[in-house]
Amino acid sequence: SREVEDQDTQPFSVCILADLSGSMGAGxxxxxxxxxxxxLYLSMRTILPDDxxxxxxxxxxxxxxxxxxxxxxxxxxxxxxQNYYELEWCQNYDGPVVEAIHKKVRERTDDRVIFxxxxxxxxxxxxYGGPETNAEFKTILEKTRRDSFVTxxxxxxxxxxxxxxxxxxxxxxxxxxxxxxxxxxxxVVRSEFK
Numbered sequence: 122s123r124e125v126e127d128q129d130t131q132p133f134s135v136c137i138l139a140d141l142s143g144s145m146g147a148g149x150x151x152x153x154x155x156x157x158x159x160x161l162y163l164s165m166r167t168i169l170p171d172d173x174x175x176x177x178x179x180x181x182x183x184x185x186x187x188x189x190x191x192x193x194x195x196x197x198x199x200x201x202x203q204n205y206y207e208l209e210w211c212q213n214y215d216g217p218v219v220e221a222i223h224k225k226v227r228e229r230t231d232d233r234v235i236f237x238x239x240x241x242x243x244x245x246x247x248x249y250g251g252p253e254t255n256a257e258f259k260t261i262l263e264k265t266r267r268d269s270f271v272t273x274x275x276x277x278x279x280x281x282x283x284x285x286x287x288x289x290x291x292x293x294x295x296x297x298x299x300x301x302x303x304x305x306x307x308x309v310v311r312s313e314f315k
Contacts, residue, residue, distance in 0.1 A: 137239070148295070154239055184246075223268070240277065259285060278291075
């Protein structure tokens with residue numbers, strides 16, 4: 122019956138983007154982010170089909186570099202995530218990275234996508250950063266939203282996410298990061314996909 126159908130969640134994909142910038146080396150940010158990636162990977166694998174999960178990281182010295190930890194084309198998360206600490210933790214070219222990932226995910230699916238960005242600061246890189254860059258990044262996020270990406274910003278001791286994403290959470294106590302992130306995701310699923 123119709124009633125039963127309404128209780129089911131609409132199909133969606135999840136895309137997670139991790140900040141691999143140099144500033145993430147401060148305190149326990151890297152460790153806590155890794156714990157979140159691992160727990161999201163494990164929990165999403167239980168609720169989503171294999172081909173509906175994407176986990177990326179990004180950094181880059183002079184230009185953006187995107188690392189695939191998990192995608193429908195490369196499902197070996199445990200193997201890929203082993204390189205996490207060895208990557209070159211440099212800058213965050215958020216705008217071009219989000220553009221590229223939006224394109225990658227859209228080549229694969231027409232689903233609505235929960236897009237979760239973990240980040241500890243504003244866009245910054247080689248000749249990249251400041252008010253114009255921030256405005257451009259905002260425009261890129263708006264473009265993804267019009268294309269059925271539900272944007273979620275997790276600020277790792279970084280309040281800038283509140284200005285950018287539809288849903289956001291600033292986490293000051295990093296021990297709480299996994300709990301806070303799953304709380305936001307539950308809220309998004311309830312609000313957007315019922």
